[in-house]
Amino acid sequence: MAQATNNLCKPGVMESKPVLVVHGGAWAIPDDLAAESVLxxxxxxKLGFAVLAGGGGAVEAVEAAVRVLEDNPAFDAGHGAVxxxxxxxxxxxxxxxGATLAAGAVSCVRNIANPVTFARALLEKTPHIMLTGLGANQYAESLGIHQVPTEDLVTENAVAEWEQYHKYKQAVANLFNKHMVHDTVGAVAMDHGGNVACATSTGGITNKMVGRVGDSPIIGSGGYADNLSGAVSATGHGESIMKxxxxxxxxxxxxxxxxxxxAAxxxxxxxxxxxxxxxxxxxxxxxxxxxxxxxTQRMAWAAVKEGLLHYGLNPGEDLLEDINDFN
Known part of the structure; x- marks a missing residue:
C-alpha cells in the first residue's frame, strides 16, 4: 500500500526552506465575495504552513490547507459546493x-465535507489512485469517514446559481464565455525534507450533468507533484484543462x-x-x-515562505505582510 512520505531529511541532505501556496479558484470573483475570498x-x-513549520510533511500540509478551504462556504469545495x-x-x-508519485483521488462523491481527506485515505490505504461514485461512498463509510446531509453543504448562493441555469451546455457556455469558472480550491507545498505535494478539491460547475467529472481529480490535469520537478494545482474550465x-x-x-x-x-x-x-x-x-x-478576471491566492505572507486577487497583484501580523 502507498504511504505518505516521511518528512524527515535524509542524512547528508541540506534542509529545504518550507513553502506553501494555495488558491481559491480562478474565475470572475464578484466584488461582494472578493474580501471573503482573500481572507x-x-x-x-497560514494554517497549512503551520504544519510545515512544525516539522510536518508536504502531504499533510496541503491536506490541512485544502480542508480549511473546503470548510469555508465562500469556495466551491465541500461546504459551498455548487x-x-x-x-x-x-x-x-x-x-x-511528489516523493513517491503516489496519489489518491475521488470523484462524484456525495455527503463528504472534506473529500481531500478521503483522497488521502485512498493514497495511504489502497493500491488504487481513484474511486468514484457509489463505490467511493461505500468505501468512505467502511473507513468511518463522517458523512453529512446534502443540505449542510449547500449555500444560498449555490441554489441561486443553480436556478439561473436550465441546461448543462448553456451553463458551461455562459461560464466559459464570461471567464466565470467557479472556484475550485488547491494547495502545493514543499517541506523541510524537500518533498513536494499537491491537493485540489472542487464541487465542479453549476448544473453539470450528473456524473460529470472535471479536471480536479485527474492526475496530470488538476494536479501533479514530482520531487524531480515540482508541484501544480490547477483551476478553471475543467474540460479545457483536461484536454x-x-x-x-x-x-x-x-x-x-x-x-x-x-512555465505557468x-x-x-x-x-x-x-x-x-x-x-x-x-x-x-x-x-x-x-x-x-x-x-481569468481574478484568482484568490496566498503563499507563505520565510515568514512572509504573499497574497493577491487581481492580475499583477502581490501584496505582502508578516505572517505573524495576520490572525
Whole structure:
C-alpha cells in the first residue's frame, strides 16, 4: 500500500526552506465575495504552513490547507459546493505525494465535507489512485469517514446559481464565455525534507450533468507533484484543462528549464490559444520557487515562505505582510 512520505531529511541532505501556496479558484470573483475570498486563502495558507513549520510533511500540509478551504462556504469545495443538474452535490478531489508519485483521488462523491481527506485515505490505504461514485461512498463509510446531509453543504448562493441555469451546455457556455469558472480550491507545498505535494478539491460547475467529472481529480490535469520537478494545482474550465493535461504540461516545461512563472504562463497561454480555455495555477519548483498565475478576471491566492505572507486577487497583484501580523 502507498504511504505518505516521511518528512524527515535524509542524512547528508541540506534542509529545504518550507513553502506553501494555495488558491481559491480562478474565475470572475464578484466584488461582494472578493474580501471573503482573500481572507479565506490567507487563513488556509497560514494554517497549512503551520504544519510545515512544525516539522510536518508536504502531504499533510496541503491536506490541512485544502480542508480549511473546503470548510469555508465562500469556495466551491465541500461546504459551498455548487449543484449538479439534479440539484445534488458531487465532489471531486486529488492529493499527490511528489516523493513517491503516489496519489489518491475521488470523484462524484456525495455527503463528504472534506473529500481531500478521503483522497488521502485512498493514497495511504489502497493500491488504487481513484474511486468514484457509489463505490467511493461505500468505501468512505467502511473507513468511518463522517458523512453529512446534502443540505449542510449547500449555500444560498449555490441554489441561486443553480436556478439561473436550465441546461448543462448553456451553463458551461455562459461560464466559459464570461471567464466565470467557479472556484475550485488547491494547495502545493514543499517541506523541510524537500518533498513536494499537491491537493485540489472542487464541487465542479453549476448544473453539470450528473456524473460529470472535471479536471480536479485527474492526475496530470488538476494536479501533479514530482520531487524531480515540482508541484501544480490547477483551476478553471475543467474540460479545457483536461484536454491539455495542464498540470503535467507545466512541470514538463520546468523540467526543460523554465521557472514556475514562465512555465505557468506558457501552459495557460497554450490552453487559451489551443482550446480557448481560461483558468489559473499555483506552482512550486523543486528548489522552492513558486508562482500564482491566471488568465481569468481574478484568482484568490496566498503563499507563505520565510515568514512572509504573499497574497493577491487581481492580475499583477502581490501584496505582502508578516505572517505573524495576520490572525
Amino acid at each position: 479565506g486563502v490567507k487563513h488556509a495558507a 449543484l449538479n443538474a439534479d440539484g445534488d452535490v458531487e465532489l471531486d478531489a486529488i492529493i499527490m505525494d 491539455v493535461t495542464l498540470a503535467r504540461r507545466i512541470l514538463l516545461d520546468m523540467e526543460g528549464g523554465k521557472v514556475p512563472k514562465e 504562463d506558457a501552459g495557460l497561454s497554450y490552453m487559451k490559444n489551443r482550446v480557448h480555455g481560461h483558468g489559473g495555477v499555483i506552482v512550486i519548483s523543486k528548489s522552492g520557487d513558486w508562482a500564482a498565475r491566471f488568465t
